Amino acid sequence: xxxxxxxxxxxxxxxxxxxxxxxxxxxxxxxxxxxxxxxxxxxxxxxxxxxxxxxxxxxxxxxxxxxxxxxxxxxxxxxxxxxxxxxxxxxxxxxxxxxxxxxxxxxxxxxxxxxxxxxxxxxxxxxxxxxxxxxxxxxxxxxxxxxxxxxxxxxxxxxxxxxxxxx
Numbered sequence: 001x002x003x004x005x006x007x008x009x010x011x012x013x014x015x016x017x018x019x020x021x022x023x024x025x026x027x028x029x030x031x032x033x034x035x036x037x038x039x040x041x042x043x044x045x046x047x048x049x050x051x052x053x054x055x056x057x058x059x060x061x062x063x064x065x066x067x068x069x070x071x072x073x074x075x076x077x078x079x080x081x082x083x084x085x086x087x088x089x090x091x092x093x094x095x096x097x098x099x100x101x102x103x104x105x106x107x108x109x110x111x112x113x114x115x116x117x118x119x120x121x122x123x124x125x126x127x128x129x130x131x132x133x134x135x136x137x138x139x140x141x142x143x144x145x146x147x148x149x150x151x152x153x154x155x156x157x158x159x160x161x162x163x164x165x166x167x
Contacts, residue, residue, distance in 0.1 A: 001042035010046065017051050018043045021093045024054040024067050027078045040083055052079065053090035053129060054112075056101055066101045066108055069115045076119050088124045090155060091116045094131040096139040106139045110146030117148060127151035132158050 003009050004018065020039050026032040036052075043050045054075070056062040067075070079086065095102035095109040102109040116125050127147060130136050136156070 001038045004042040004046035004048065016049055017088065018046070018048045019051040019053060019090075021053045021055050023057050023062075024072060024075055024092075025057065026054075027075060027082075036079075036083070040086070044085070049088060050083075050086050051088035051090065051126075052086055053093040053126075055093040063099065064101050066105070067112075069111055072112050073115050073119050076116055080120055080123075087120075087122065088126070089116060089120065090126040090129040093129055094157060095129065095143075096133065096135055097131045098133075103135075106143035107146045110143050113143075113151075114146075114148045124152050126153045126155045129155040130157065132156065 009015075018039075020036070020043075022036055023029065023032055026036055040050055056065065076089075091112040092100070092102065092109055094100060096106070097103065113125065113127055116123070128140055128143065128151075130140060130143075
């Protein structure tokens with residue numbers, strides 16, 4: 001949150017959106033609730049638009065745990081109820097990364113995209129949000145066949161191009 005009050009950050013006038021990656025079951029954990037509230041206050045003060053991306057719990061049990069569609073919908077609904085001004089979401093951060101439970105399960109990740117769309121029709125929901133590893137293209141193709149409708153936005157993380165000075 002402190003970065004959003006840093007004078008150097010505030011000079012970057014073209015930055016309009018700030019993104020927070022938070023555990024999908026954020027509401028069950030006091031620290032996650034604190035992080036969300038503190039971060040959202042700082043982003044609001046910086047006059048930026050918040051975007052929330054969900055992820056797994058980073059304990060041992062969280063590595064392979066895929067939330068049920070109903071549990072996930074509950075989480076999204078709770079977030080929307082508590083933070084009404086947040087309207088930009090990513091269902092899952094880098095679901096095709098090896099450390100994520102969706103690494104080999106793009107159809108399961110698509111279910112969460114569809115679930116989020118069903119509970120937040122007016123939200124901008126970013127599809128994909130994928131990591132540029134060797135499975136990106138095949139993973140996205142399988143995922144895309146399972147999502148409902150046409151996404152308004154896709155997120156493709158280009159770490160390799162950005163860090164290796166490729167165009």
